[in-house]
Amino acid sequence: MTKCYPVALKLSGKLCVIVGGGKVAERKVQSLLECDAQVRVISPELTSRLWELANNGNIQYKPDKYKPADLYGAFLVISATDREDVNEAISAECRRRNILVNVVDAPAKANFFVPSTIRRGPLSISVSTNGKSPLMARLLREDLEALYGPEFGDFLEFLGSIREQAIENINNPQIRHKILSALADQETIRLLREGYLEQAKERVNNVYCSCGDQS
Incomplete structure (x- = not known):
């Protein structure tokens, strides 16, 4: 195939x-x-x-x-x-x-x-079966819709603004890379899935501020 x-x-x-x-x-x-x-x-x-x-x-x-x-x-x-x-x-x-x-x-x-796609602001998640079963693609998309709610789109808008600040304000490439790598992790995803959008944003902001102090 x-x-x-x-x-x-x-x-x-x-x-x-x-x-x-x-x-x-x-x-x-x-x-x-x-x-x-x-x-x-x-x-x-x-x-x-x-x-x-x-x-x-x-x-x-x-x-x-x-x-x-x-x-x-x-x-x-x-x-x-x-x-x-x-x-x-x-x-x-x-x-x-x-x-x-x-x-x-x-x-x-x-x-x-x-592909069968869900959109959450800047987040797009697509499922394709290469044309084998559009029905299965739709069912999988519906599963993903339950996992990734609108809060993921809101969070990504916020995360994007933090990333832009890091790129613009932090000249040291090693520190900048460290910050960008630490901005999101599995704990952040857990917070979002449990409905704690503001806590997820606060977590990212704290990481940015603590690492940014080293620049």
């Missing part, structure tokens, strides 16, 4: 084309908009939510059947139709043009997979 290389794409301002206007397409559109992508939807019909996004100018909408010209300028394409012939045509055209393409429920026609 060919192994996939996991990456995180920066899609801000990139044109992403969705072919299809149903509930699956709606979910894909929403996740792309969350990444600040420029989204174009090709479909004769749309869900009410997609109509709302189109009317508000959040997405480009072409009320027509798919044509190869619809892919012009696309960085990434997702085919979310229930037509096997259309999905095959989209896959072939994208491969010919070296465009990233995902075909929903047809991993053999795709050159990338969309």
Whole structure:
């Protein structure tokens, strides 16, 4: 089995084309908009939510059947139709043009997979089964959602600000490395999982201050 290389794409301002206007397409559109992508939807019909996004100018909408010209300028394409012939045509055209393409429920026609992902602020945790079982990926994601709540996102924002201070204010590379290595540990994760967000922040702040005094 060919192994996939996991990456995180920066899609801000990139044109992403969705072919299809149903509930699956709606979910894909929403996740792309969350990444600040420029989204174009090709479909004769749309869900009410997609109509709302189109009317508000959040997405480009072409009320027509798919044509190869619809892919012009696309960085990434997702085919979310229930037509096997259309999905095959989209896959072939994208491969010919070296465009990233995902075909929903047809991993053999795709050159990338969309993992099941949870987001907690700057924290993203993704689970992929290389297209073998989207259901299993979803179940594992739900387990992770219970383990990593919103407090992890809040904590990471705080931790990021402390890290920036250390990089900016501590010139000694050895001390700076010591501080950055000590800012988070398993005890910090335990505090967060038990709901002690402020105590976790205090712990990090104490580490930073005690090590910073040595600089």
